[in-house]
Amino acid sequence: MGDLSWKDFMSQAKQFLKISQQLGDSWMLEEKDSNEPNTFLKFNQKMKCQSEEGYSEGLVNVEYHVVYSVSYQVPMLFFQAHRSDGSLLDLEATWKLFMPETKARGLYQILTQMDHPVLFRPFMALHPCRTAEVLKQFGQPSDNQVLTFISLYGPHVQLHLKNAYGLVQEYT
Template sequence: MGDLSWNEFLSQAKQFYEISQELGDAWILQEKDSNPPNTFLKISQKIKNQKDLVNVEYHVVYSVSYQVPMLFLQAHRSDGSLLDLDAVWQLFMPETNSEDLYQILTQMDHPVLFRPFMALHPCRTAEVLKQFGEPSKNQVLTFISLYGPKVQLHLQNAYGLATKYT
């Protein structure tokens, strides 16, 4: 347990989306086209930084290389301008050693949209997901629960109570 096939990811992303709908949450299941792996989960929220509100769009996509979910994000100031890498680091990880940041949160091309996004690096995701004694029935939900808080993406506790999928 820890790594996923594309079909497992897609099934679990759809289950997560169903939970979101039941809870009245704002997640979207975005499908670029019917070719794999062109479907991902998406949500936006506003975060207050020192100067103003920042609009952050999060995408949970499938990493073909690592066979795990992966979290991408873009952050925009209230005037619509995109935050650069340093500003994103300051927003989400101000306490982290700058040498370690490139290994945690870095800029790379979105695997579906093919444009630059910030991404939490997936190199240890499978290992982290395997560390749970009882395997999760929905690793996408587990992934978002574990990795989301690192970039101020928090799920309602009710997601964990959806026993049909957890």
Template sequence: MIEMTWKEFLAQAQEFLKISEQLGDGWVLYVKDSSEPNTFLKYSQKIKCKESNDGDLTLINVEYHIVYSVSYQVPMLLFQAHRSDGSLLDLEATWRVFMPETASKDLYQMLTQTDHPVLFRPFMALHPCRTAQVLDQFGQPSDNRVLTFISLYGPHVQLQLANAYGLSK
């Protein structure tokens, strides 16, 4: 497995941000301070979803963070989802909204609640334990593993990148 250093993550996150700025799609690089690893990519969007079985659609604001996992040495996707009244979706509601087709016994292995490594607040996280293996399956290493990571993992939590990301050099 090819591991990613903090400096590689930061450089690739900055490259990703340049593409985002060219496309004008709203990603930002949040820098808490100059310590490692206190920088992450951040993106917000509103999504419509069925939160309950009554069929009514709810508007949810989702804030995504792409952070560096020191333990696994890979990018990691964290997010928080809030209802329009500002209340935070709990773990079970998040599972219903983002992973309704997943067997309940598998959910804890995929999507769990954890403390944000920079902000030290609870966030939902796609578990990074197999991220390195997934990224390595592409044979020739990606020029930007952060971009590849977001492209692969984002759709699982309704985070879609524009096709133009794949066309940029």
């Protein structure tokens, strides 16, 4: 438990998508092509962005992707944040918005910019090196590690699932 095959990732991602549809949430399954691992879960949300002085700077559109990591054999969370004018938040602005309490030197180990493994463009990503270990720490293994992963890692970057995701007995 903890690491995941591509086949299991796809099966669990589709189960997660069914839950999302039942709850009226807006997750989607994006498929670049039928090759492994060119399919991922996608979610968009808007967030309020504030300046360092505490003034509202407007809305930021955040696009999240849950992608299969071939190297680590776990789900991996990528995202991009765009201002209302379409410009991309830089690394510093992203850290301030998503992880304001974290010490700067530790941020590169947690949240860093890397190429998206499917789209081959720079995205922010939560590093997957300890994901398998974290997923293994549950006393009773999760039937849907994708759901568990999003529930655990999402809040670190302002991605919060509805509590109802945990109540759907068929997949949890």
